[in-house]
Amino acid sequence: MLILRALRLVLLALPFLLLPSNAIRAQDAATDIPAAIQAMGEANLRELEQIVADLAATGSDTVVPVLTALGDGNLYLEETSGAVLIERGSTYLEPLSGEAVELGADADLSKIRVNNGLRRDIAAALAGMTLMSDSPARRLTAAQGFLANPDPANIPLLDEAIAAETDANVLKAMQAARAVTILGDDEQSVADRKAAVPLVASGAGRNALTILNSALNGAPEELAPTIQSAIAGLEQERAIWGALQNVWFGLSLGSVLLLAAIGLAITFGVMGVINMAHGEMVMLGAYTTFIVQLVIRQNFPGLLDYSLLIALPCAFLVTGAIGVGIERGIIRWLYGRPLETLLATWGLSLILQQTVRSIFGPTNQMVIAPTWMSGSTEFFGLSITYGRFWIVIFAIIVFLLLLMVLNRTALGLQMRAVTQNRRMASAMGIRTPFVDAMTFGLGSGIAGLAGVALTQIDNISPNLGQNYIIDSFMVVVFGGVGNLWGTLVGALTLGVANKFLEPYAGAVLGKILILVLIILFIQRRPRGLFALKGRAVEQ
């Protein structure tokens, strides 16, 4: 066994000992590659081993497909012509050029057989060759391959490659692979293995913890503490990244809550109207998106990627118009009777839900995500899906726009004036009914915008709004009525708190805890986080 292993080591290392650098390898094509491949057809196992070594020694990329095919058992000999061919699916390829070969009717194919030992040699030879490849990407893959399947026999190979390596990233991967191999090899000295631990911890990425844990089993006593401290360090790091990931999820949930609640902050916070149909405005916004996408797909398929952007103004206008209608038709009769408004808008929400259910059916509808919103990216240790990312950005934009409308436009000024003193505003010539309608329309329109965003993370069903209405009210009440910043802080706090409670308490219990905490919080501060102060409150 030992002899065999030593033999293989020599065999593998041979080409690299002979050819110390990449530079001279190219010139030294001592082996006639086509002849060697031709010889494979009739060779026995021992001869094959030699040929593989010879081919590997050429260092030429052209032999990679042949060796791969041989290792995978896809290399065939055509008995009549004596040609060696690579099988791919139902076609047969010429090994060097990669061109498909037309087989005659009398073709007689037989597989070139390999055993496990040879297969390992081939894998090692391939890895060695790719490790010395000219392309950094290829070398990186090879190094990662070594990292995944550490074999002490490869250490000299890696040493060789590390010495010749110039690319910093690849070098790191190779060193990590070497460190993993050394750590797992009982025959290495304890000092070497100790030195390898930090490299493993820093370089092996997600698998580092598994590798270190398995190294800890059966590690000599002097080595164990080093590994343990490395594991502790890694776990702490992972905990920090886990917490950051939770913060991200929380922000993402919080921004959804913000979108859903911010329209409510206008109608409830600024106007004092309890709009239980707010969730249905969100739902109508989502259905508007669905219709817009349907129309675009049928008539302008080229614009499909922008359908969400097109849906934004549509949803705003549709839900805003419905909002104005509701205000003119129902709510204006109920000012000063907030509890009645609650009932009337609840009834309205039932009607809207049932209308949508009658038109579109009770089943869920789909809105396809545009290409720029699908997929995800790795940001250090965080995995961030683009969909969520854009929703966070969108929520922030909507919030800022709304803030600007309220504080920097004439309509915003009138809205605030009517909120603070209706009769005085009226006396100053502000058309208060018009402002009421516009305010309600604005709140509803923003709910429609939220609906567009929600199509990306939720099912579009008639019940969509129901899932958000209670949460939205919690956000507004928690943040403090009549204050947009309160809504922002409330939404983000609730989102983050929810995601932090989830791992400990489970999703449902976490939500229950949040509700209970809000109920308790309201006892402490009956008017929310950022309460309005002064006489206006008591009206």
Next chain:
Amino acid sequence: MLTQALFRALDKKAIWVIAIFLAVAVLVPMANLLIPPGQYGHVPTYLVSLMGKYLAYAILALALDLVWGYCGILSLGHGAFFALGGYAMGMYLMRQIGSRGVYGNPVLPDFMVFLNYSELPWFWLGMDNFWFAMLMVVFVPGLLAFVFGFFAFRSRVTGVYLSIITQAMTFALLLAFFRNDMGFGGNNGLTDFKDILGVSVQAQSTRATLFAATAIALALSVLVCSMIVNSKLGKVMIAVRDAESRTRFLGYRVEYVKLFAFTVSAIMAGIAGALYVPQVGIINPSEFDPANSIEVVIWTAVGGRGTLIGPIIGAIVVNLGKSWFTTTLPELWLFALGALFVFTTLFLPKGIVGLWHQAWGRMRRKTEHAERPAPPTPAQSADIERGEDPASFGHEAQPKPAE
């Protein structure tokens, strides 16, 4: 003092309501049991249970009316008290199944055997005793309302805020009872009941008895509510509804008045739930749905809040409508319910009872040929004293625009 309160309560129209429901409690079961099927006047058993269900709803609506109509607290959590009472009753009924369950376990209900419980959770202990279970029917909703109300009213959470946190409470309970490891049967709830007090729940006589019990409970609820609202405490409750700050400045402890009303109301709701469960045969977490609690509000509003008879009429009328719609035009029911909400709040702020008063008042004025005087008429004063808004008598019942 108690007798005085009793007499004052019975002095009013309430006595007629009580008498009617006591009569119903006797007549309907008799019509069911004594008149043979097919003969004129026979009430089929399913109808007895259905009417029993409506009467249980009526108790619930009356309970809500006590806090909303008389004390100005719009609770969106009365469905939760109702369901808690129902669960207490359901737990008793589950324990009565004994070894007749699918798994044949003499102690554990089926769902616990299925979920690998080794013994009864502590809160199921003693629920096999009927009187203990009935105590829980009263105690659990009462305690929840007391604790919740104590904190909420002490910190002066009022109006819309209170409505929203009661809704949050219901929602939290809904989520909690949906969990399997709460020990309440998860989303399947408690069902498949067999016996109540040793007799089968399915038996015709049991159903008739349950109906009678519900009708009597409703009559008693009316009596209790009438006693409360006609007492001095009732006057203070109405004062709290109409001008809370002013009442507080007059030296009344507003929070205790509200707490009293809220707790009594929750207990009534719990009793209604306990009467509802054996007649329907199931209790599951969907009873905690916030939508249910809001529906109770609309029963009360349709009937006429701030009156004792209104919520009862509202609960029965709306549920009759629901039964009719869901069998003949199921897809239109939500339209009808939604329209009812909008219509009632816009055009019937005083409900059916208010409409009746309005029509009655108009007729009487016509016969008297008198202009509507500026100060309230003696009849109106009496109504104001009873806690009914005089606005419902004149043309002012029409909603006014915001301006």
